[in-house]
Amino acid sequence: QVQLVESGGGLVQPGGSLRLSCAASGFTLDEYAIGWFRQAPGREREGVSCISVPDGTIYYADSVKGRFIISRDNAKDTVYLQMNNLKPEDTAVYFCASPVTVVASTILGPSTGFGSWGQGTQVTVSS
Numbered sequence: 858q859v860q861l862v863e864s865g866g867g868l869v870q871p872g873g874s875l876r877l878s879c880a881a882s883g884f885t886l887d888e889y890a891i892g893w894f895r896q897a898p899g900r901e902r903e904g905v906s907c908i909s910v911p912d913g914t915i916y917y918a919d920s921v922k923g924r925f926i927i928s929r930d931n932a933k934d935t936v937y938l939q940m941n942n943l944k945p946e947d948t949a950v951y952f953c954a955s956p957v958t959v960v961a962s963t964i965l966g967p968s969t970g971f972g973s974w975g976q977g978t979q980v981t982v983s984s
Contacts, residue, residue: 866978879953904964
């Protein structure tokens with residue numbers, strides 16, 4: 858059974874950092890592209906970053922370029938999202954999902970009925 862479990866969210870002041878983790882089970886990270894998404898209240902879910910397979914190409918949404926860093930540890934089947942210089946507009950529930958695709962620079966999550974989403978972890982950026 859494929860399962861994704863996020864952790865690492867919390868409350869942080871503007872300018873602070875957090876590292877999110879997404880542990881995968883039921884598949885290995887070198888099989889499918891995996892990505893991070895977020896959804897703020899009243900807004901649509903957006904793709905934040907992803908790592909493709911097999912070449913490991915990395916993509917970022919323009920809103921997080923230069924601040925967020927995605928990485929993966931294949932030995933631990935875990936993908937990370939290091940978030941630096943956090944802003945209040947980064948406040949959202951963050952999800953990991955697989956498989957993901959990138960179309961016209963937009964990161965897209967799994968189609969309905971195919972792939973997996975984690976349960977999400979809340980990130981709140983506030984003073």
